[in-house]
Amino acid sequence: MLDFTLIETGEEFEQFCEELLLKKGIEIISKPSRGPDYGVDILANVTVFDNLGIKEKQRVLIECKHFARSNRSVRESDIGNVIERAISTNCNKYLLITSTTVSSVISHQLEGISNNPSIPISATFWSKNDLDKMVYEFPDLKERYFIKTSQSNTALDLNIEPKINLGIHSHPDFTQELNSIIKIWNSKQHHVLFSIIRARRELETQLISSGSISEDEASSIANKMRDEAGFNPDDGIIQFCEKRLFGGPYYQLFASGTEHDEEPPNTATISLQFMRLLAENEKNKETTIHTMIIQSIIHVISTGIGLNAHDETRGCIMDFDDNMTDILVGLKNGPKYCNSCEKQILRMGAEFLLELAKSAREYLNSIQDTSKTLIRMELRDKRKEVSGDDYDFDIALSFAGEDRDKAELLANALKNKNVNVFYDAFQKAELWGQDLYSYLSDLYRLRAKYCVMFVSEHYSQKLWTNHERKSAQERAFKENQTYILPIRIDNTEIPGLLSTVGYLNWNNESVATIVKLIINKLKNDKTATNNV
Numbered sequence: 001m002l003d004f005t006l007i008e009t010g011e012e013f014e015q016f017c018e019e020l021l022l023k024k025g026i027e028i029i030s031k032p033s034r035g036p037d038y039g040v041d042i043l044a045n046v047t048v049f050d051n052l053g054i055k056e057k058q059r060v061l062i063e064c065k066h067f068a069r070s071n072r073s074v075r076e077s078d079i080g081n082v083i084e085r086a087i088s089t090n091c092n093k094y095l096l097i098t099s100t101t102v103s104s105v106i107s108h109q110l111e112g113i114s115n116n117p118s119i120p121i122s123a124t125f126w127s128k129n130d131l132d133k134m135v136y137e138f139p140d141l142k143e144r145y146f147i148k149t150s151q152s153n154t155a156l157d158l159n160i161e162p163k164i165n166l167g168i169h170s171h172p173d174f175t176q177e178l179n180s181i182i183k184i185w186n187s188k189q190h191h192v193l194f195s196i197i198r199a200r201r202e203l204e205t206q207l208i209s210s211g212s213i214s215e216d217e218a219s220s221i222a223n224k225m226r227d228e229a230g231f232n233p234d235d236g237i238i239q240f241c242e243k244r245l246f247g248g249p250y251y252q253l254f255a256s257g258t259e260h261d262e263e264p265p266n267t268a269t270i271s272l273q274f275m276r277l278l279a280e281n282e283k284n285k286e287t288t289i290h291t292m293i294i295q296s297i298i299h300v301i302s303t304g305i306g307l308n309a310h311d312e313t314r315g316c317i318m319d320f321d322d323n324m325t326d327i328l329v330g331l332k333n334g335p336k337y338c339n340s341c342e343k344q345i346l347r348m349g350a351e352f353l354l355e356l357a358k359s360a361r362e363y364l365n366s367i368q369d370t371s372k373t374l375i376r377m378e379l380r381d382k383r384k385e386v387s388g389d390d391y392d393f394d395i396a397l398s399f400a401g402e403d404r405d406k407a408e409l410l411a412n413a414l415k416n417k418n419v420n421v422f423y424d425a426f427q428k429a430e431l432w433g434q435d436l437y438s439y440l441s442d443l444y445r446l447r448a449k450y451c452v453m454f455v456s457e458h459y460s461q462k463l464w465t466n467h468e469r470k471s472a473q474e475r476a477f478k479e480n481q482t483y484i485l486p487i488r489i490d491n492t493e494i495p496g497l498l499s500t501v502g503y504l505n506w507n508n509e510s511v512a513t514i515v516k517l518i519i520n521k522l523k524n525d526k527t528a529t530n531n532v
């Protein structure tokens, strides 16, 4: 429901009515009169067709009453003798527009006038409920009159929803770093609720493999990702892309899109390829990369709510336009807004953006340059160069702590046969202090060719008790079946894993036979067969 108390004066309300009438195709003859009026507010012409189909113009007396602030209905004494006034202004129609309602006396009186054949005048009223429905058709009117701006009356084109749900695609190379900053951001402000999104592998590998991709393709992937993660259509998605991103003839650092042109964009793609290019000559590459990732996210959120990018060099988050050297100045400065952007943010009432930037600065200052993001990124690039292969590991083991003894037996046996296996104890240094669950899930999903999953009661408990988005993950399992190789320890069902998938039963096999089957699977894979 529209809040009419946002319209401050009667004059402003008349102005609003006039604009609404024009939008509805009603021709205004005389504008609202100012000063001591004679009860005449607006004179207008409407075109109607009579029963014979003959077009005729009719003159309407329109009266506007704005009592929203005192919240009372329009009474008889407020409008006087309608018939007399209509006749004296040569009108055969009378319309009362009010930002509240009308008293029942007035309602009956206007109805009576219209129904009385001896009075040559028809009369009606539009109450706030009617206006509410009408304004719905004209979003620009709504924006101008019914959206609060905190201080000045500078008309800004923006639409700050009460709360933004934002899913950020968990890129396997910096999942941990994303987790850390998102935790901080969620604790420091409550306007944007950040969460990590994990999607089906096929979808995500489209983003993390090399090559190039158009804005539209990227946007369509983001839309699918949002859907599969169980988010609402209006929720925002930010995703990272290894590919070169192009819109028109140019490669870009960002692209944003939406399914419907009139809505603000709700997907954004950030090109890591471009970031690496930018970081190439920087001394402190690791920090530069982190700053870029964080700054890009803030930038995307800022543009999403109506702040404009600028290409003047001001060392600002919004200074991400056109010129690479400008962008680097902004990165050196850290996540900050320039004075002019900060002023605009305050006018928009979007202080949470300042909070995002401030806590990001503190976070970036607090981390030491020992994270392995860049090493992970470079490793992937080198592996791709050498083998043309997107995967860091042949096999990743996914298991519950309670089943570690079995996993370890298999890991050692695979290692002895020169299978490139991911087993957490082999990667201790890298995993120290990390959130194992999310690390492993990203890893088995994206960085290994196959995932051997030890299916047990413990495993199913670990998966489902800690995860809010069960159905999304269940679906992910279904979609990911070609690379999940399940080994059954007991009879627990994992939702999403079909029972017809070739399970190996730990109790019926030896470690040696399992290793043999896995090696066969990898070999068969090389000769392009693919059956589990």
Ligand SMILES: [Zn+2]
Binding pocket: 310, 314, 316, 317, 318, 319, 337, 338, 339, 340, 341, 342
């Ligand atoms: Zn700026």
